[in-house]
Amino acid sequence: MTDKIRVLVVDDEPVIRDGLSKILGYEHDIVVVGGASGAEAVDKAVHYEPDVVLMDIYMPMVSGLQAMPVIKQKLPNSRVLLLTVSDSEDDLLSALRLGAQGYLLKSEPVNQIIDGVRRTAAGETVLSPQLAGKLAAGVRHKTEERKLSEREKQVLGFLRDGLSNAEIARRLSVEESTVKTHIHHLLGKLHVKNRTEAIFLARRHLL
Numbered sequence: 419m420t421d422k423i424r425v426l427v428v429d430d431e432p433v434i435r436d437g438l439s440k441i442l443g444y445e446h447d448i449v450v451v452g453g454a455s456g457a458e459a460v461d462k463a464v465h466y467e468p469d470v471v472l473m474d475i476y477m478p479m480v481s482g483l484q485a486m487p488v489i490k491q492k493l494p495n496s497r498v499l500l501l502t503v504s505d506s507e508d509d510l511l512s513a514l515r516l517g518a519q520g521y522l523l524k525s526e527p528v529n530q531i532i533d534g535v536r537r538t539a540a541g542e543t544v545l546s547p548q549l550a551g552k553l554a555a556g557v558r559h560k561t562e563e564r565k566l567s568e569r570e571k572q573v574l575g576f577l578r579d580g581l582s583n584a585e586i587a588r589r590l591s592v593e594e595s596t597v598k599t600h601i602h603h604l605l606g607k608l609h610v611k612n613r614t615e616a617i618f619l620a621r622r623h624l625l
């Protein structure tokens with residue numbers, strides 16, 4: 419990239435925000451355009467139009483998961499890299515569903531955070547190695563437990579392709595109530611709460 423990567427640092431802790439800004443500011447190809455709390459994140463993102471928003475998740479007024487979809491809607495070309503203390507798989511999956519380009523832990527080495535900013539700006543998906551391994555292990559475990567029937571696999575494929583219950587019923591020549599039963603069973607086997615999560619899982623892991 420010939421132009422510098424424009425970064426907005428979002429964290430409710432001024433010490434962390436200033437520290438990250440200073441560290442990133444030393445890099446020849448990065449410029450920190452501003453800092454913000456969670457409550458200020460959307461307005462400042464719209465004002466600065468950064469390439470990368472480096473943002474915490476847990477902030478008291480407005481969380482990163484609340485601010486991110488709004489930022490993505492207003493600034494589709496801005497990418498969000500979450501930097502957090504949370505190693506929760508649920509937080510990671512929620513972040514990815516909401517459009518995060520990456521997810522790193524605050525315990526990562528500084529050079530990994532800097533590299534994460536560069537990779538995020540380049541359009542790569544960035545995950546903490548610790549969480550990537552944890553996520554992969556979880557997927558393998560769930561895969562072993564799934565054992566979807568052939569019909570459930572068919573229904574999941576139709577869901578992944580965006581078909582409604584009525585459309586699936588027509589494709590399979592069954593009643594819509596039968597489709598609902600199949601969906602209920604496959605949600606349980608996939609350990610997800612709703613069809614949106616099932617679709618996300620199917621698309622991400624090519625089920």
